[in-house]
Amino acid sequence: xxxxxxxxxxxxxxxxxxxxxxxxxxxxxxxxxxxxxxxxxxxxxxxxxxxxxxxxxxxxxxxxxxxxxxxxxxxxxxxxxxxxxxxxxxxxxxxxxxxxxxxxxxxxxxxxxxxxxxxxxxxxxxxxxxxxxxxxxxxxxxxxxxxxxxxxxxxxxxxxxxxxxxxxxxxxxxxxxxxxxxxxxxxxxxxxxxxxxxxxxxxxxxxxxxxxxxxxxxxxxxxxxxxxxxxxxxxxxxxxxxxxxxxxxxxxxxxxxxxxxxxxxxxxxxxxxxxxxxxxxxxxxxxxxxxxxxxxxxxxxxxxxxxxxxxxxxxxxxxxxxxxxxxxxxxxxxxxxxxxxxxxxxxxxxxxxxxxxxxxxxxxxxxxxxxxxxxxxxxxxxxxxxxxxxxxxxxxxxxxxxxxxxxxxxxxxxxxxxxxxxxxxx
Numbered sequence: 411x412x413x414x415x416x417x418x419x420x421x422x423x424x425x426x427x428x429x430x431x432x433x434x435x436x437x438x439x440x441x442x443x444x445x446x447x448x449x450x451x452x453x454x455x456x457x458x459x460x461x462x463x464x465x466x467x468x469x470x471x472x473x474x475x476x477x478x479x480x481x482x483x484x485x486x487x488x489x490x491x492x493x494x495x496x497x498x499x500x501x502x503x504x505x506x507x508x509x510x511x512x513x514x515x516x517x518x519x520x521x522x523x524x525x526x527x528x529x530x531x532x533x534x535x536x537x538x539x540x541x542x543x544x545x546x547x548x549x550x551x552x553x554x555x556x557x558x559x560x561x562x563x564x565x566x567x568x569x570x571x572x573x574x575x576x577x578x579x580x581x582x583x584x585x586x587x588x589x590x591x592x593x594x595x596x597x598x599x600x601x602x603x604x605x606x607x608x609x610x611x612x613x614x615x616x617x618x619x620x621x622x623x624x625x626x627x628x629x630x631x632x633x634x635x636x637x638x639x640x641x642x643x644x645x646x647x648x649x650x651x652x653x654x655x656x657x658x659x660x661x662x663x664x665x666x667x668x669x670x671x672x673x674x675x676x677x678x679x680x681x682x683x684x685x686x687x688x689x690x691x692x693x694x695x696x697x698x699x700x701x702x703x704x705x706x707x708x709x710x711x712x713x714x715x716x717x718x719x720x721x722x723x724x725x726x727x728x729x730x731x732x733x734x735x736x737x738x739x740x741x742x743x744x745x746x747x748x749x750x751x752x753x754x755x756x757x758x759x760x761x762x763x764x765x766x767x768x769x770x771x772x773x774x775x776x777x778x779x780x781x782x783x784x785x786x787x788x789x790x791x792x793x794x795x796x797x798x799x800x801x802x803x804x805x806x807x808x809x810x811x812x813x814x815x816x817x818x819x820x821x822x823x824x825x826x827x828x829x830x831x832x833x834x835x836x
């Protein structure tokens with residue numbers, strides 16, 4: 411596919427405003443952020459209003475713009491039906507010309523081109539300039555070519571989904587090991603039999619029973635905690651030392667690198683006052699703020715496994731295990747439902763959920779003997795290594811996808827997907 415200068419549709423040729431009201435229909439309410447369209451309940455606790463009757467209906471394939479001010483908030487509806495605030499702009503897409511998913515990919519690949527759609531100085535209402543939007547262009551290619559682009563990108567996304575599913579299962583396995591050893595206390599005794607059910611000695615500490623040689627301590631007694639620094643105050647760089655941010659721990663507790671990672675200069679990193687924010691191999695980092703009401707990330711802990719230097723941003727904490735405390739044990743303990751549920755119960759905030767330092771350092775930890783920690787670490791480490799492997803593969807897949815996408819949608823390269831008949835012939 412090669413696009414010449416005349417092979418474009420104007421947005422005015424493919425978009426039609428949709429103004430249909432919800433009325434008394436019972437449909438889910440959606441909101442639009444800079445991450446796309448989501449059921450409102452996933453992002454916000456507050457409802458739009460007592461009545462949704464004046465909301466605008468949105469249908470599968472519609473292009474929807476949210477409250478855009480500094481950032482263009484938009485998305486393509488992928489569920490069957492819903493409604494949004496009456497202040498939003500909703501457009502149906504001419505599906506005889508444009509596949510809505512192709513339009514979505516085109517807009518994702520060209521964010522700078524659409525930035526001036528935001529209406530300057532808009533304080534209320536939608537905040538987009540419709541005349542600018544309608545003057546935008548999109549390559550005029552066949553629906554089959556659009557489908558090929560969609561399926562090419564979907565292949566990357568499907569592989570990422572598979573890897574995430576594997577990591578989900580591995581995470582469940584790690585949590586089952588943790589529960590067996592440190593909740594049920596059925597770790598293997600000296601004879602290799604389950605400790606508690608084989609008559610292992612127990613003692614009562616603070617109204618709970620634990621193995622006789624173990625202890626109950628607070629996190630602050632077994633580790634060193636450090637809050638991050640607000641590096642936006644000193645300014646970010648295009649290269650240098652990576653800053654660990656809220657996006658660097660995934661829902662499985664893996665430390666991940668992303669295409670949007672921030673950097674600071676080595677000069678800032680080397681400053682004496684910044685040394686306490688340094689992060690090194692075998693440090694743990696904990697997410698202290700979650701933008702979602704579901705709190706999928708709040709309290710999640712990632713482990714640094716590389717010797718690469720990092721530095722800690724605000725709303726992320728660093729946990730450094732004391733001597734005699736195995737890091738894999740502590741990593742598992744902090745990612746357990748027991749700890750995560752405790753932090754979520756103490757979470758504050760409405761739009762964003764957050765936990766305070768005291769909530770974290772005050773977590774109660776059942777501390778086993780060193781030999782039990784070492785045995786557990788040997789058992790669990792291969793699971794953690796596999797999870798890290800799949801997370802790193804996803805990072806590489808995301809990078810390939812993000813590099814390929816603009817080339818595909820802007821006509822720099824083309825990919826032909828073989829038909830079923832062609833596949834059978836091969």
